[in-house]
Amino acid sequence: MEQTKTVWRWVRRVLVVAFCAAHLTFMVTNALPADMRREIIDAAANKDEKKADSGQTQAWETVQSYIDISRGYERLTSTPQSWGMFAPNVGDESDSPCLVIFYVNGVQEILYSPCQPRLINIEPTFNFLLKFGELEQRKKADPHVMDVTWPLHLGDARIRKIESYVTKMSDQYGANGPRTAYVRWRLIDHLRRNPARQGQVSMVRLFCASYQHAEVNGNPGYGRAYLERVRLLAEYRPALDPMWPKNLPAEPKP
Amino acid sequence: MSGLWRMFRDFWAKPVAPEPMAAFRIAIALILIFDLCCTLLPNLESYFGPLGVFEPGDARAWQENAALNKDAALPGIPQSIEQIPKTRWSFIGPDTPMSTIYVMAGALLICALCLLTGTLTRVATVGAWLILTSLHQRNPNLTNAGDVLLRISLFYLMLMPAGAAWSVDNIFRRKLGWKIRDTVAPWSMRLAQFQIAAVYFFSGVEKNAPLGGWLQARMQGSENPPYIGDWNNGLAIPWALRDALITRVDWFVWIPVEILYPFTLITLMWELTFPLLLLFAITRRWALAIGYAVHMGIFLTMEVNHFSFTTMAFYALFVPAAIWMDIAGRRTGEMSGEIEKPGPFADPAAIAAAKAQKQLGRTRFYRVFYDSLCPVCRRSVLWLRRLDWLGVLKFEDLHDREAAEAALPGVSYADQLKRLYVLRPDGQYFGGFAAVRAMAAVMPLLWPVLPLMWLPGAGWVGHKIYDVIATNRFRYAKCDDEMCSLHLKLVAGKQINDEVIAQVIALADKRKKAAIAKA
Numbered sequence: 017m018e019q020t021k022t023v024w025r026w027v028r029r030v031l032v033v034a035f036c037a038a039h040l041t042f043m044v045t046n047a048l049p050a051d052m053r054r055e056i057i058d059a060a061a062n063k064d065e066k067k068a069d070s071g072q073t074q075a076w077e078t079v080q081s082y083i084d085i086s087r088g089y090e091r092l093t094s095t096p097q098s099w100g101m102f103a104p105n106v107g108d109e110s111d112s113p114c115l116v117i118f119y120v121n122g123v124q125e126i127l128y129s130p131c132q133p134r135l136i137n138i139e140p141t142f143n144f145l146l147k148f149g150e151l152e153q154r155k156k157a158d159p160h161v162m163d164v165t166w167p168l169h170l171g172d173a174r175i176r177k178i179e180s181y182v183t184k185m186s187d188q189y190g191a192n193g194p195r196t197a198y199v200r201w202r203l204i205d206h207l208r209r210n211p212a213r214q215g216q217v218s219m220v221r222l223f224c225a226s227y228q229h230a231e232v233n234g235n236p237g238y239g240r241a242y243l244e245r246v247r248l249l250a251e252y253r254p255a256l257d258p259m260w261p262k263n264l265p266a267e268p269k270p
Numbered sequence: 271m272s273g274l275w276r277m278f279r280d281f282w283a284k285p286v287a288p289e290p291m292a293a294f295r296i297a298i299a300l301i302l303i304f305d306l307c308c309t310l311l312p313n314l315e316s317y318f319g320p321l322g323v324f325e326p327g328d329a330r331a332w333q334e335n336a337a338l339n340k341d342a343a344l345p346g347i348p349q350s351i352e353q354i355p356k357t358r359w360s361f362i363g364p365d366t367p368m369s370t371i372y373v374m375a376g377a378l379l380i381c382a383l384c385l386l387t388g389t390l391t392r393v394a395t396v397g398a399w400l401i402l403t404s405l406h407q408r409n410p411n412l413t414n415a416g417d418v419l420l421r422i423s424l425f426y427l428m429l430m431p432a433g434a435a436w437s438v439d440n441i442f443r444r445k446l447g448w449k450i451r452d453t454v455a456p457w458s459m460r461l462a463q464f465q466i467a468a469v470y471f472f473s474g475v476e477k478n479a480p481l482g483g484w485l486q487a488r489m490q491g492s493e494n495p496p497y498i499g500d501w502n503n504g505l506a507i508p509w510a511l512r513d514a515l516i517t518r519v520d521w522f523v524w525i526p527v528e529i530l531y532p533f534t535l536i537t538l539m540w541e542l543t544f545p546l547l548l549l550f551a552i553t554r555r556w557a558l559a560i561g562y563a564v565h566m567g568i569f570l571t572m573e574v575n576h577f578s579f580t581t582m583a584f585y586a587l588f589v590p591a592a593i594w595m596d597i598a599g600r601r602t603g604e605m606s607g608e609i610e611k612p613g614p615f616a617d618p619a620a621i622a623a624a625k626a627q628k629q630l631g632r633t634r635f636y637r638v639f640y641d642s643l644c645p646v647c648r649r650s651v652l653w654l655r656r657l658d659w660l661g662v663l664k665f666e667d668l669h670d671r672e673a674a675e676a677a678l679p680g681v682s683y684a685d686q687l688k689r690l691y692v693l694r695p696d697g698q699y700f701g702g703f704a705a706v707r708a709m710a711a712v713m714p715l716l717w718p719v720l721p722l723m724w725l726p727g728a729g730w731v732g733h734k735i736y737d738v739i740a741t742n743r744f745r746y747a748k749c750d751d752e753m754c755s756l757h758l759k760l761v762a763g764k765q766i767n768d769e770v771i772a773q774v775i776a777l778a779d780k781r782k783k784a785a786i787a788k789a
Contacts, residue, residue, distance in 0.1 A: 032455075032457055036282070036457055036460075036461060039461060040461070040464060043464070043465065043468055044468065047468050047472040048472070049472070049475055049476050049479060051479065052475075091358060091359070092359075093425055094358070094359070094399075094403045094406075094407075094421055094425070095421070095422045095425055096418055097468070097472070099415070099468070099469050099470075099472045099473040099476065100472075100473065100476035100477075101415050101473055102477070102506060102510055103473065103476035103477040103479070103501070104476060104477055104478075104479045104480050104499050104500075104501070105480070105497075105499055105500040105501075105506070106500045106505075106506045106509040106510045106513070107500075107509065107513075108509055110513055110514050110515045110516075112514075112515060129515075131515055131573075132514070132515060172309070172313075173309075173414065173573045173574060173575040174309060174313070174317065174412045174413075174414075174575065175316075175323070176515055176516070176573065177411065177412055177413070177414050178323050178411050178412055179515075180515075181411040193325040193326075193327040193328045194323070194325045194328045194411060196325070197322070197323050197324060197325040197328075198323050200321065201316065201321065201322050201323050204321055227514055229509065229512040229513065229514070259320060259321070261321060
């Protein structure tokens with residue numbers, strides 16, 4: 017009995033030591049910056065090239081297998097180790113999605129992001145679309161600026177995150193799905209809050225407004241973020257969306 | 271070599287008190303409950319519903335391929351979706367109905383409450399980890415670094431004996447007559463400590479990345495080196511505070527950029543040296559105090575959800591077990607190890623007192639020695655009593671010289687007259703600002719400022735301020751009797767010599783006799 021206990025104690029110790037060593041090794045491997053990992057793989061590949069004549073070309077495969085295993089462990093334990101918060105640069109620009117709703121009577125309505133601070137010096141008749149297509153047009157005296165001076169701003173950090181994804185995502189992997197979902201969500205919310213506008217929507221366009229933070233001699237400036245440029249991200253028509261709720265009329269009946 | 275090996279072995283295998291792990295568990299449970307109740311549950315339809323921002327095809331891509339995997343562009347890594355292995359698992363698939371999501375969210379709340387109270391701790395932690403991971407994978411676009419860290423902390427909690435203290439589990443164990451563990455294996459706690467060190471270090475490495483290219487170009491004599499990076503030129507914090515979508519308040523916008531430069535560089539240096547600073551007790555306090563200041567700054571100025579608090583929850587694992595035990599009083603951890611193996615500063619009288627308290631089953635007190643003849647000190651004690659919510663401070667008159675000298679060996683009567691002294695239950699004693707800092711650890715109202723008291727240089731500044739106030743206390747005092755004013759005049763002198771001490775003793779004796787006569 018005592019012998020079994022001793023054996024079990026040793027087995028447990030070995031398991032714990034193996035787990036701790038593997039976990040720490042994988043943690044460090046996965047936390048390495050991508051560039052550093054690329055250098056390691058390149059170094060292994062170079063080593064293989066040098067040894068190609070002698071038939072020893074295993075370094076690259078070994079490194080590759082190890083990285084695959086460490087990635088697999090990360091996926092299994094759901095412990096991703098990417099810690100590049102605000103790195104390598106913070107950036108001097110903010111991207112914010114804007115919806116422009118086109119109504120059948122010709123009226124246009126802009127829905128700014130719920131995470132975006134209020135805009136100042138915007139006249140009610142300001143045509144947001146005039147900015148569309150213009151690049152690098154900011155002037156220092158441009159009145160269309162975002163006021164970044166406010167006593168307290170409490171927004172939804174998760175929605176900000178998804179908006180960041182919606183505006184920055186590449187189109188490589190069928191990017192329009194999340195954008196459609198975002199536009200649909202905003203439009204449904206807007207129409208439910210404004211029943212009079214139900215059945216009046218003609219089309220919706222999703223724009224990305226980029227705001228450059230004010231700068232003074234290349235350094236961050238004070239209190240203003242300038243509307244830098246506007247990009248069209250997606251067009252949306254509720255009638256063509258199979259997911260649109262049947263009980264919420266958006267477009268006029270034919 | 272054997273010394274190093276022993277240190278290594280002790281670090282990984284020497285049993286430790288379970289209180290820091292329990293504190294970590296409670297902190298994570300509170301964050302989870304707050305996150306669930308304030309952000310996830312009210313927005314469940316918006317976040318995960320078919321008419322919300324959730325997009326099934328995108329979620330499927332996340333789960334089935336490495337579309338957003340940072341390694342996708344590396345040489346040798348498969349480039350097409352078909353070649354890339356599955357990346358993420360989830361019990362809630364892209365096509366799972368909303369009703370199931372509601373049930374899972376409810377179950378997660380129950381698990382979080384169990385985690386908070388330490389009820390079926392291990393099962394609750396496993397449940398919370400499975401459900402939270404599944405929920406996050408349902409719509410990964412919503413998650414940020416704080417969410418990832420929360421998930422990771424649950425992973426470590428699964429490995430930890432986090433229910434071995436401050437738990438309902440312990441109450442049941444006691445009722446069933448099972449053994450209550452005073453100490454537990456430390457390896458899981460060590461892994462979590464390594465994790466937080468890795469978070470900071472690799473974050474610093476990523477931030478510092480442009481410096482290598484810049485240095486290389488400069489060494490090669492290039493006239494147009496690449497950009498040195500926002501963090502190395504000190505602009506990162508000014509830019510971040512001006513990000514209209516992230517920043518929470520506008521006060522910092524008006525602070526000149528030059529003033530914020532040092533904060534950027536200090537943050538970068540602190541992140542890069544964090545693992546090193548953890549190695550020694552004094553630098554560890556600095557590392558954690560700076561971390562607290564940085565994260566509170568982030569929380570107050572930027573919208574990054576619960577990231578700051580989740581990160582700081584890991585700090586609980588670095589706080590000495592003695593502090594957690596003091597907070598818990600006699601309800602847990604009897605410090606038997608420390609009583610049997612006292613530290614180098616431990617006082618035999620304090621050890622005896624601690625043993626006596628243990629036998630009596632009483633709360634372990636912080637003995638506060640104050641000058642009862644000084645009205646300012648008496649008023650301070652009044653305030654301390656109000657702040658002593660845990661009831662662990664025991665106030666004693668330093669003019670009871672026999673008890674004071676026995677409790678504070680090496681501290682002269684003159685020193686005791688100059689400043690307040692505190693004797694901690696572990697036998698260590700502190701005077702002046704250090705005494706205030708020691709007491710702050712067991713006064714909940716002072717917890718928000720306690721880490722700031724450990725910032726580098728805070729001790730020096732604190733002692734200076736304390737001494738100025740203590741030396742000049744007679745200026746603020748309003749004496750209502752002759753004895754008090756005489757006492758203040760005596761101790762307000764620049765030097766408290768034997769003559770003054772004799773007069774103070776005489777005064778104290780006189781007051782004692784008067785009190786006896788009155789009684």
